[in-house]
Structure formats: C-alpha cells, structure tokens
Amino acid sequence: MKRRDEVVVGIFVTIAVIIGIAGTLYLARRGFTKSYPMYARFDWGQNLKVGQPVNLAGVQVGFVHSVDLDPAGYLDVKMYIDRDRRIPEGSTVTVQSEGLFGDKSIAIKPCRRALPPASATEPPANAPKPKEDLTLPPEPVCRPGAFLPAGDTIPAGRPAPTLDQIMTRVDSMSAALGDVTYAVRLEFVQNGGIAELRQTIANTNHLVTQLSGVAKVQSLALSATLASLKRTLDAIDSASVDSTMRNMSAASKNLSALTRELDTATVHVNAILDKLNNGQGTAGLMLNDPGVYNNLRQLLARLDSLTADIKANPKKYINVKVF
Amino acid sequence: MSEHVYRRSRPTAALPVHQRWVVMFFRQMTRWVVALFGEIGERVYFGVEIFRAFTQVRTWVPLTVRQMRNVGVDSLPLAGTVAAFIGAVSGYQTVYQLFPGAQLSAVGWIVRQSIVLELGPLITALTLAGRVGARMTAEIGTMRVTEQIDALETLAYDPIAYLVVPRFVAGVTMLPLVTTIAIATGIAAGGLMVVAFTQVTLTDFTTGLHITFIPFQVYYALIKATLFGAAIAFIGSYEGYYAEAGAEGVGESTARTVVISSVVILVLDALTALYLAPQLKP
Secondary structure, three states, X not given: OHHHHHHHHHHHHHHHHHHHHHHHHHHHHOOOOOEEEEEEEEEOOOOOOOOOEEEEOOEEEEEEEEEEEEOOOEEEEEEEEEOOOOOXXXXXXXXXXXXXXXXXXXXXXXXXXXXXXXXXXXXXXXXXXXXXOOOOOOOOEOOOOOEOOOOOEEOEOOOOOOHHHHHXXXXXXXXXXXXXXXXXXXXXXXXXXXXXXXXXXXXXXXHXXXXXXXXXXXXXXXXXXXXXXXXXXXXXXXHHHHHHHHHHHHHHHHHHHHHHHHHHHHHHHHHHHHHHHHOOHHXXXXXXXXXXXXXXXXXXXXXXXXXXXXXXXXXXXOOOOOO | OHHHHHHHXXXXXXXXXXXXXXXHHHHHHHHHHHHHHHHHHHHHHHHHHHHXXXXXXXXHHHHHHHHHHHHHHOOHHHHHHHHHHHHHHHHHHXXXXXXXXXXXXXXXXXXXXHHHHHHHHHHHHHHHHHHHHHHHHHHHHHHHHOOHHHHHHHOOOOHHHHXXXXXXXXXXXXXXXXXXXXXXXXXXXXXXXXXXXXOOOHHHHHHHHHOOOOOHHHHHHHHHHHHHHHHHHHHHHHHHHOOOOOHHHHHHHHHHHHHHHHHHHHHHHHHHHHHHHHHHOO
C-alpha cells in the first residue's frame, strides 16, 4: 500500500511538473515551433508589447520577444520568427494597429517582386515616364532567392499615418472648407451676389425670347426663299436640257475617237523614232552614221573655201563675156 | 478590613459608575489584545516547533508520501473540476462582454490572465482549504481528544514531526502542483468552451494566450500557491493539534480551520498582489 502511494505521487508530481514547464514554454514561446531571432528598431511610442504577433504579408510568422528602450530615442525589438519562414531581403517592418483596443502588431512588408525580363515590360521610347514621389525612398526590389540571415536587423519602413495625424489633416481641411463657405456667403449673401445672379438669369431669359422671335422671322424668310427656288427650277425646260445632254454625250464620243486616233499616231511616230534611233532607213543612217556627218563637215569646209576663193577671184569662175 | 480587602480585589467598586464602565472597557480591550497576541505567539511557537521538528527526518519523511497523495493526488479531481468550470464560464462570459470591434483574441488573453494570475491559485486554495485543511484538523484533533498524541509523546515520538511536518511538507509541495494542473485545465476548458460555442476561433484564442505573457506570471501563481499550501497545512494542523476535548471541540476546530484558512488565503492573496503585481507588467 505504501509503495503504491509513492508510485501514484511520483506519477502525479511528474505530470504536474511537465505540464507546468511545457505550459510556460508554450505561452512564452508561442507554441512549440522552433524559431530564430530577428531584430528591428522603431521610434519611441509604438505601444509594442511582448507576445504581439509579427506578420509577413498578412500571415503571422512570429511574435515579439522583447522590447527594450534605447535612450537615444529608439525601441530595440527582438522578434522570434518561425524556423520554416524566411524574410526576403529588402523587406521593411512597420508597426500596425489592430482593432479598437489599440493593439499593435509588427508588419513585415516584403520587397517588390522582381520584374520579368525587360523585353516584356519595356515601355516604348516616347512613352511618358511615370511620376515618382521624390520625397520617398525607392521601394527595394527583391533579389530572387535572397533572404535575410537569422539575427539580422530588418530596416523600419515608413509608418502608416496615425489617427492623430489623420485627424489633424481633417481639421485643416475643415478649417479651409469653413473659409470657403464664409467667402461664398460673403459674396453671395452679404454683397448681393444672389440678386445679381437672379438679374442675370432674367436678362438671359429676355435675350432668349428675343432670339426666338428673330428665329421665327428668319424661318419665314427661308421658307419664301425655298419656294422661289422651287419655282425657278420648275421653269427650266427639260427638253432642251435633254438635247444638251445628248450633244454633250456625242461630243464625248467624238473626243474618245479622237483620242484613240491620237494614240495610233503616237504609236506610228514612236515606230519612226525607233527606226531613226536604230539607224534603219535613209534618215536613220543619216542621223546615226558619223561618216555622213564628217563628210558633210568636209563638204561645208570646202564650200567655205570655194566661196572664199570665188569672192577673192570672181573672174576665175565667172567669166562674163558680152559678145 | 473586609471592606479594604474587597476594594483591593475590585478596585473599580470605589469609583463612580461612569468611571467604572470606562475602566471595565479598557480592561476588556486589554484582555482581547493580550489574547490576540497570545494566539499569535502560540502560532509562532507552533511554527518554530515545526521547523525544529524538520530535523527529525527519519520520523516525517516516510509519512510524507501518504500526505502528499492525500493533499495532491486525491484533491485533483475536485480541483480540476472546479478549475474547468471556472475557466469555461469565464471564457464564455468574456466573449459577451467584448464591445463591437474588439479583437476576439482578447478572449484568450483575458482568460489566461484571470486564470493564471488569480482564479487558478485562489479557487484551488479555497477548495483545498475545505477538503484538505478540514481533514487535517479532524484527523489531528481526533488524535488529540483520544489522547493518541499523548501516547506518542509517551513513546518518545515527537508528535509535531510525526503528524504536522508531513502535512506541512505535503501542503507546500503539492498545492503548487495541483494549481499548475488546475490552471492548465481551466485554460483548456475556457478555450474549448469559446471555440465550441462562440464565434471565437482556436487561432484567436491561442493568439490571445501569448499576448503580454512573461514567465513571471506563472512563477507568481506558483509563489501564491506555495504560500496558500503552507497556510492551509499550518492552520489545519494547529487547529487540530490544539483541539478542545470532545467531538464538539473537533467540530469547532474544523469549522475554524475552514474560516481562518479562507480569510488568511485572501489576505495572503492581497499581500502578494501588493508586493509582486508591479513586477507582472510585461
């Protein structure tokens, strides 16, 4: 019996100690998954607490292990990331709000996905370049397969605007809207703007009425003009128009016959010209044989010398004898 | 002469009536204060006796295992049942106290904090004060009124080492362990309840369990459980050891054990919160 007590108590103590240690580890280390540490640094006043979730692209991958206050104005945050999750190189961390309790979580924003090959996405040369906000740092681009090593510090990204900042902006917008409303009221109510507007509308109505009268008169005149034109057209003799058209048709036929004859004549002239160019026939030989040209030159030179000789010695050639 | 003797024995008789009442009031107050300090002194002396008896290892060690089973193993069904119901109800209640827009993971966080920090140790201790403390008083008290304790002294046994030390050791060691299992049972029952009957998912609940947790929260619960265990064993043993003669005396001592233990547990709870709660801030 006594021995049995010892066994039962031993089992009980063992189970209780295991539950105590395992439960504490489970609560403190967010489950029994193995993890590795990563670090981040934020400005003061982020309301971060131990145990809050760390999300990568919206999926919880770890938890906040410790938050230390750096007197230089920073919070040094140690996170534990599940061992089977890896943080892409170029990722940034920000503190995000969750729910209405003011709960926070750390969001790891992965870097932009690497662009596909340049040929597929290269814009045309004359395409306008997209506007870039020069005040913001450029978003880092992933290197395929590159991950941050365990124990590294993830750089902090641009924090999302807080409710206070949004409310401040809304306040300024509200003040500006109030100024505009005041100016409108001043112009339209106190300075008689509405009365002037009504007068303008009345004048416009009057003008429209006048224009309507003018349009009516013009419409009548136009109707008269059309009637007159119709009468003139009716007066034209259709028989004479027909004969004129027939004459014009005959003239057109004659013109086409003349054109055909001219074509035939052109063919003939072209044939003659071809013959001339090719040196066929008398005229062709005369035009194309250089010997004829030379002979003619010689003949002309002789004629010149003969003419000169005749001028010089006329009596040599002309011997007029009277009786 | 007789007048003189009377005056010496009852000096207030010579005083006017209103002065006599004042003197009697202060006399009674003095008696109460003296009795109070006497009670405290007796308990301190009892405590010293316990520590002195720790030296008689051969006497108390073999008997401790039996008491550990009584305090720990045999109390587990009751403590576990109470903790399970407390955890389930607190989880279910918490879901319906959340205002719209609140994160559902807050349920896990609230259940964990309430069970680990307060309800687990406190409810377990109060339950065991009734079950274990009363039993100790009844056992030792019966031995007192049946003069078994006197017989032990006659046989040269130290009754403190024989009866009290095993119970004290069992209370101090077993209550933290029972509390540990009760906390685990309470949180598990709370999670089971909210996941089964409300819109809270298991992920919500387990996410909330980890928020702002530091291991000192568990140590804090175990420190409290140790103190509660010591208080239950000490008060139960003391009331039994000094039980008045007769069955009525044992019954009175048993009732006093439950009342005093409950009050002392609550006072100790407040004191530990006062001293240790600031260190619980994550």
